[in-house]
Amino acid sequence: MKKLFALIITSLCLICQADDKLPAGVKPYPLDTCIVSDEKLGSMGKPVVFVFENQEIKLCCKDCRKDFDADPKKFLEKINNPSKEAKPSTPAAAPSQSGTVVQLTVDGLVCNFCASNITKTFTKLPEVSAVYVNLTAKAVLLQLKEGQKLPEEKTKQIVTDAGFNLRAITYPKDTFDTVKETLKKKTP
Amino acid sequence: MVKSFLSILIGVLFMSISLKAQMISAPGINFLKAEYGHTFSYTEIGRSFTGFRSVGFGGYYFNTGEGKSIQVEAAIVNQLLKRWNTEDSQANIIVGAGVGRGRAGNREGWAGTVSFLADWENRRWHIMLQEQAVFVPSASRLVSTLMGGWAPWLAEYDEWAPWIYYTVQHENGDGVGLAHGPSLILMHEDLLLELRVMISDHGTHAEAGIRLLF
Numbered sequence: 058m059k060k061l062f063a064l065i066i067t068s069l070c071l072i073c074q075a076d077d078k079l080p081a082g083v084k085p086y087p088l089d090t091c092i093v094s095d096e097k098l099g100s101m102g103k104p105v106v107f108v109f110e111n112q113e114i115k116l117c118c119k120d121c122r123k124d125f126d127a128d129p130k131k132f133l134e135k136i137n138n139p140s141k142e143a144k145p146s147t148p149a150a151a152p153s154q155s156g157t158v159v160q161l162t163v164d165g166l167v168c169n170f171c172a173s174n175i176t177k178t179f180t181k182l183p184e185v186s187a188v189y190v191n192l193t194a195k196a197v198l199l200q201l202k203e204g205q206k207l208p209e210e211k212t213k214q215i216v217t218d219a220g221f222n223l224r225a226i227t228y229p230k231d232t233f234d235t236v237k238e239t240l241k242k243k244t245p
Numbered sequence: 246m247v248k249s250f251l252s253i254l255i256g257v258l259f260m261s262i263s264l265k266a267q268m269i270s271a272p273g274i275n276f277l278k279a280e281y282g283h284t285f286s287y288t289e290i291g292r293s294f295t296g297f298r299s300v301g302f303g304g305y306y307f308n309t310g311e312g313k314s315i316q317v318e319a320a321i322v323n324q325l326l327k328r329w330n331t332e333d334s335q336a337n338i339i340v341g342a343g344v345g346r347g348r349a350g351n352r353e354g355w356a357g358t359v360s361f362l363a364d365w366e367n368r369r370w371h372i373m374l375q376e377q378a379v380f381v382p383s384a385s386r387l388v389s390t391l392m393g394g395w396a397p398w399l400a401e402y403d404e405w406a407p408w409i410y411y412t413v414q415h416e417n418g419d420g421v422g423l424a425h426g427p428s429l430i431l432m433h434e435d436l437l438l439e440l441r442v443m444i445s446d447h448g449t450h451a452e453a454g455i456r457l458l459f
Contacts, residue, residue, distance in 0.1 A: 169432040173435045174458070192402060
């Protein structure tokens with residue numbers, strides 16, 4: 058009985074330790090983006106965290122775990138060569154918004170008519186050339202016209218006026234179509 | 246222009262009660278809400294001037310039996326009193342009021358409408374309570390509707406999204422009284438279609454509804 062009790066206590070300590078800090082020899086994850094989707098960690102909910110070959114890995118969602126498991130070396134390359142593949146976790150200069158893709162994470166985006174309202178609202182803007190809404194990711198993807206800018210304050214106001222809450226703005230480095238396809242893959 | 250004309254035409258052909266979504270959209274978006282029921286039909290066409298207020302025109306029709314009816318046509322304002330947005334859900338409280346003309350039998354005069362709607366939804370579940378009251382010379386009607394819906398699978402905006410609902414509805418006066426039944430709602434982009442079977446002491450009847458954003 059005492060042995061069982063000691064085992065439970067030891068297990069609980071190990072679990073608590075695992076939550077607080079990494080086991081010895083495991084390198085911490087150096088990026089603030091998912092190495093599979095390049096999404097900002099947290100933009101798709103709680104990140105998926107695990108250790109692979111003594112390297113801590115953080116992914117934006119469960120679907121990315123499947124992609125990672127299919128070809129881990131490809132994605133580990135992004136950690137080993139961050140200058141080539143991914144943004145560092147240290148704060149970088151604000152990305153240029155000219156002709157860029159903007160991804161919004163919106164609270165309250167739960168039904169077709171919510172998506173319809175947001176799509177129509179952003180389609181009317183002269184700065185925007187394409188809009189895609191993904192309900193699963195609560196994401197609104199905007200393609201800005203060449204040379205156009207959409208200030209974050211204005212974006213936030215538009216989302217608020219439409220009746221929703223803007224939770225995050227990210228600037229994916231991939232093309233509009235690539236990000237759209239990535240978001241579509243996350244649909245169950 | 247063609248889309249607007251078709252929307253109005255559909256509104257005239259089909260009339261309404263309590264579809265899934267609310268009567269308030271994003272600023273500058275028009276809506277049509279129409280439903281045909283056994284004893285109560287309703288149509289509203291309007292425009293959201295802000296994300297919290299819409300103004301439109303609505304028509305109510307109550308079949309009170311023995312060839313008699315109550316009809317109201319009114320200008321209606323809907324106001325979103327409160328919205329709660331979370332990462333996975335949304336809840337709303339909406340009130341509406343209208344003023345217009347009404348007829349009950351051979352009496353005609355000023356008429357008014359009042360409505361209250363509270364709902365909560367996430368991508369899988371939706372619960373809605375709606376109260377709609379109509380006042381005409383020498384008569385009034387109160388329709389209470391409680392709907393609970395479930396999505397058998399989660400569809401994206403550009404796919405057909407199915408919802409299965411169960412509705413309980415009560416109409417006071419010499420109307421249908423208590424009625425209940427299942428319904429199927431299909432949503433696709435800017436369109437919502439509803440087919441409902443309602444069971445009451447007066448029998449079983451099919452009802453239909455449509456909602457469109459444009």
